[in-house]
Amino acid sequence: MTLVLILLCSVLLAAFELVLQPLYAGSVPAPVGTVVAIVTMPWLVRGASAEFGSAAAAGLPIVAFVLTIGVLGTVAPGGDVMLPATWQSLLLAVVGIGAGLVALRGIAMRPAQP
Numbered sequence: 173m174t175l176v177l178i179l180l181c182s183v184l185l186a187a188f189e190l191v192l193q194p195l196y197a198g199s200v201p202a203p204v205g206t207v208v209a210i211v212t213m214p215w216l217v218r219g220a221s222a223e224f225g226s227a228a229a230a231g232l233p234i235v236a237f238v239l240t241i242g243v244l245g246t247v248a249p250g251g252d253v254m255l256p257a258t259w260q261s262l263l264l265a266v267v268g269i270g271a272g273l274v275a276l277r278g279i280a281m282r283p284a285q286p
Contacts, residue, residue: 174223175232178216182233185212186240186268190254193264203260209268213237214275227280234272241265 185208193205213233221230241264245255255261 175220175229178220178223179232179236182216182236183240185209185216186237187244189264189268190241190244193260194256194258201260203263206260206263206267209237209264210271213268213272217272217275217279221279227276230279231272231276234269234276237268237272241268 189205189208189212191205192208193203195202195204216233217230220233221227224230241255245261246253255264
């Protein structure tokens with residue numbers, strides 16, 4: 173049940189990040205979704221690892237993030253595209269996946285507990 177909750181949080185946060193990504197501060201792009209992804213992806217990966225103790229379970233929030241960004245970003249209801257072909261979209265994808273993978277690497281490289 174906890175893993176389902178962590179994956180649901182990953183999906184909802186990815187959708188929230190998609191909504192925040194195209195924000196502007198005046199005429200300057202302010203990709204707030206990227207900042208949220210930097211904070212939340214390692215948190216979700218470490219939470220899944222702490223709950224289940226395996227690197228495979230810890231990687232599932234990254235998979236949920238990628239699927240959510242891929243589906244909601246390109247095929248939204250009504251034909252809307254939430255992830256336009258801009259540098260902000262690429263930044264969200266790269267930073268979100270990268271932050272999760274860095275946290276997953278830290279989990280995978282941790283010495284085994286006796």
